[in-house]
Amino acid sequence: MGEAAPLTPAPAVRVQGFGKRYRRQAAVAGVDLEVRRGEIYGLIGPDGAGKSSLMKAVAGVLAFEEGSIEMFGIRIDSEAAAERVKGRLGFMPQGLGLNLYPELSVEENIDFFARLRGVPAAEIAARKAKLLAMTRLDRFTGRPMKHLSGGMKQKLGLVCTLIHEPELIVLDEPTTGVDPVSRRDFWAILAELLRENGITALISTAYMDEAERFHRLSLMHGGRVLASGEPDAIRARTPGSVVELEAEPQVEALDRIQASLAQAESVGPRLRVFVDDAEPEAAVGTVAGLLKGLSLRDLHATTPDLEDAFVALLRRQRLVEERAVAKPRAGDGDPPGDDVAILAKDLTRDFDGFRAVDRASFTVHQGDIFGLVGANGAGKTTLIKMLTGILPPSDGEGRVAGADMHFAAQAIKARIGYTSQAFSLYQDLSVLENLRLYARIYGVARHAAGERIEQVAELTGLTGRERQLAGRLPLGIRQRLALACALVHRPRILFLDEPTSGVDPIGRRRFWDILVHLARVEQVAILITTHYMSEAEHCDRLALMHAGRIVADDPPAALKQALREEAGELLEVATDRPLAAMALLEQAGFAGVALFGRHIHLFARDAHTATREIQTILAGRGIGLAGVTPRPPSLEDVFVYRITALEQGEQRL
């Protein structure tokens, strides 16, 4: 393991014509890909895309039927062959910390993996110390694994995978369900390993916005690879431009665009449209032409991101289910009523001396989409439980749908709808039976139920699927059924707890189309939690939770503006030796230096001065600089910056 790798040109992994079936069902078919030594290769796709099957087969822990897999030039076609490469390989299966031993401490977990992998006793201590320091777990060595946070579990999993210094690591969705700060940490650790050990990594993810982290990647969907290559090359496969704008009235604008362009969505106050095969200027012209007579603001073209490309690819390969035909118009006669839907004032909840939610205050109006983001354990679920009348608050007050939280928990339950990721649809009932059941549970009058069920089925695009069993529906459609069930009793407020986890980008877009319609047209107030930072952009307001407190509460654009004012511009540095450059820039004291594939991101107060400084530093070491470009910060940047600042503040105390 420690010796030099043989000087063969064989790639780390070569997959040809790979196919895997479970019973008769094909999970993956016809996959070709090649992972070169020393690169981070990504598999990106939604749940059920076949990523896990492929990764397990590569790691030699799953037998397969079709095609071939070679690792370091060794063909993995039998259990015995797989055994021969396992010493050079580290595998971390899917599920946060699920492969670790909850009863054992951090150190005991690492020791077990080290002894299992036959790491010489003399080396264990040194390697452990290094990895623990790198992951900042060194303060928690005695803590049982079950008491670690999600991010820490993930890092411990990584340490355990790395303790025998493998040449190739296969990590199955290591960042799913982890908060953005821990995710950044994870990528930083990986960058360091890449720099110091020259490790090769095959990593899968469901987050499209992590694509930039990979050198090369494969986009997967429905058991097939849609496209492979560098992120830029994949984007180039679907020529076109993205146009962003604000339009008034938004709903009409979106309808007009969607009538002729297939790939358009509303993102918070803005609209985002992908125009196929169009240069930026032409694209802007096309969109402006469609929206004649409406008031438009801030109309501009921007580069498509990988998610745009993914959706465009699916669309071109005709893998997209057709859009729901017509959405029901507004005017089902509900009076807007009290404009304030949720009013929370100093809401607090204690559990045995532990404060889960600490004086949370905010307001949600009818027709607003209010996003709640934060790490696991930040208090989101407790807050939602209080707001939905499941859990009484220890202190503070709140009104939900006009009912006082302290005295009218039952009234609240009748006036709201609730959907969670783990929403318990009855899998053995059909779509229609599920809807009828919920109508009865919520006491919808029998004569009105039929009509209302038809309405929500149409709204959520379930028309024509009424007889199908809930358990047989694809994940995205099942989530829409859950939403439909939450809507049968015409709630004025909707609570959605991570409703789109694992759903593919197209499914997520459809879901959001429905939410936007509910908010804009039917004036329903929506409170939603999500782990997808790209999704948080859709919210009108975003509250950031940390350690039980709401540490920011603003529209996404305002949050980004505040970040610019506090931290400066986000710059993207392109160089020929990113790893070396990254170390130099960190030493020079730049804030937020992070590796994104071949690029480096950092913050700078003044872009102009910083660019000159970067040029000087890199030139001094003979590192080629391809360019420094300002980039708009993402919400993830905001989140990471805020939380890191808070954590540093806590440590100083």
Next chain:
Amino acid sequence: MNLARIAALAHKEWREIVRDRLFLALAFVVPAALMLVFGYGLSLDVEHIPFAVVDHDRSALSRDYTHRFIDSRYFDYRGHVKSERELDPLLADSRIRFAIVVPPKFEENLMAGRPAAVQSLIDGTFPFRASTSKAYVIAINAAFNGELLAAYISRRFGVAPERAAALAQPVRVQLRYLYNQELKSTWSIATALVMLVLMVAPPFLTALGVVREKESGSIYNIYASTVTRGEFLAGKLLPYVGISIVNSLILWALATGLFGVPFKGDPLFFFLSSVIYVTCTTGIGLLASLIVRTQVAAMMLTVVMTIIPSVLYSGLLVPIASMDPQGQFEAHLFPAMYFTDIALGSFLKGVGLEQLWGKALALAIYAAVLWLISFALFHKRPRT
């Protein structure tokens, strides 16, 4: 075989067991609890049957006859009632299980040399208890008849009462019970329970321990590493075999200490046989865990694979010899029967290696086969 890796696996497993309170309780408390619950609850002795008497005759002879029941340790006298009609509610309520009705002119008829019919009513809801009660009634009645006959012979022929008694019963049965002189069913049951508990508890623990890793996904650590199949099975199961050996000692102590079962055999032989037996039953758990994916399914499967054969085909309830040929054949397929023989032989008969080596060998073969099948079924590169 890399001993360091086996030790690492066994060490990890042991720590997990010790830290998980529920699992630890399952490992050590449940076997002892099973032994106590069954040991006290499962007595097959029929004694203290509550009964009542209807005496229409009220003579010296009828009093003499009914006292034979009243004085017996098998019956509990609950009183006289006036008529049969009063018996019905008592029987219906289960306040009595048996009643005896002496007809009018009982003494007069017998003295005149005419037969008399005594009615006995037995609650037949539990056939086993009813048939045992019937046997007691017949035995007491036969003894009474014998004495009447002896008294008649003595009066009629003027011989001594002892001689008359011998004439009245020319053939007598002389009974001597071997190994369990007092015929205490507790002794045999406690012994058989050692077999039963060691058949149920080890597979349960083992199956849960292995399937737990499958369920959580930590089995992938094993799949993806260089640990060999044999090393994994050995390291993983060593703690469970160890726990079960400790349990076999605890059960032995409970049987001899608490239930007063004598231990007459060879302690070393019995201990070694127990080790073979728990290795065998641990193997059953291992096999079950390789077939299923969830802990719930593992529990169901081990129940089916262990409790049913060990209750039905071990000789615990029905002697193997009195089964039909098919049942006997099936009994030989399960390890429970062999260990029942070893346990009964060691505790009550005081026999050892010389008489029981065949059974111990059968268990060892059984264990080896189970482990080999498991080894063949376990793959580090499964199809699903």
